[in-house]
Amino acid sequence: MDHYGVLGNPVEHSKSPAIHARFAELTGQAMDYCKLLAPLDNFAQALQQWIDSGGRGCNVTVPFKFEAFQLAGTASERATLAQAANTLSFGDAGQIAADNTDGAGLVRDIQLNAGVSLAGRDILMLGAGGAAAGVLGPLLMAGPRRLVVTNRTHAKALDLVARHAKHPSLHAMLQKTELLALEQQGLQANFDVVINATASSLSGGAVPVDPRVLKPGALAYDMMYGAAAKAFSDWALAHGAVPRDGLGMLVEQAAESFAVWRGVRPPSAQVLQEMREALA
Template structure:
């Protein structure tokens, strides 16, 4: 029998990732034959890790922090989403050695917010916290939902401004008020606050002050697990709903799986199973 096709997730850190469990379940439910691993790359070793995967016959990979910008730069071709974001979370390793980059983060985030949390984004006021690869990957799909306004905030204002500038044309086409602000002096109130920073992974607490989330609004941390709890508590303390990024993880994985295999897996079923398995300590 032929060897199973090889895929992986590359990141630093990566031991926490549930992606191997998700993709194994996708494969089982869709009749695909593959293996999926975690690959820890040194902070300065993404290109070498990608080359090693290709040398083993790897067919593709997911990319997590802090390598999403590097993933886009390593590709020979890229989707429109990647070209706009300057960041990629999904790579397709083709038999001729070419690498194609895509970004399914925003697709996963929007699907989990709109379908999972039941929050329609049209006409809403949104706050996106962070301006790194994670934020870059979701900004365009959020704009396509046509919120009323979208504020990008970051400790380094120049990074937020650069991200906003890249998306200014799309925002104008969607008639969305898009602007940037640093986290110092941040004010206003929002229907949705998205934490796209690595604060939850780093145990650095909540990256924004209280008072920003409207009562009944949604605080969404793109991370999941114990590290996200501070942000979820922050949202609930303001009378808001709280949701971690596990649904986004499954939804973006489903989009990547479909890109690799040409088959759409049942994301909602796998998310339900994953939450149950994590609660039981089995995933």
């Protein structure tokens, strides 16, 4: 039996153990998965304790994704782009390999589960923090016509864009897709897809953008799910957009992590349907 878990603070609310338990059941993998609460001021020690106890890997959630990347000895290209990790794998000698499956999960949920192609589309992403950093590269690789990043702190958006612009594999794509960082004021262009990667849903704050950014029938995607995404979903419906919460992203990024660890792709669509039915 191999042991995995999710390391974060808070972590009690996490649905990852249920998701990975179902993945393991459906694929016949001998593994378990638990919740691991890490002290806010000592993530490194909590991670080392998990490695020493025989853990084979872990997911990392807020607020430790940036620190997890820094502690890793090796990192995948997508983790390097994000400078953040949500998936860690441990070698037999305790070495740490970092990956980031958030962006792959988001793109898969939008394109396969929601049936919205991103190629040639105009995309607006709200936020430039850890959630945005993890998905920007995969969104670019999906081939949008234009991708705009906006953030309350203008310099933070510019830093995120500049980091991707320096990456060799994305250089030509960045030139082609006109990746921009804009302040919120005056942002009124129409977009096919609007992605909320801010913490506004968690804090119960107002939607941080003018509704004029939405084309009629646009997809309005909140990375939060359940009750936390209700305000954004209500805003989208009120302005003629199609809302979608981040439950599919949660399941799909978990499936990507599972595949990294076990070499098997679980039936994520089936598990997502089961979770939606359970939540309903």
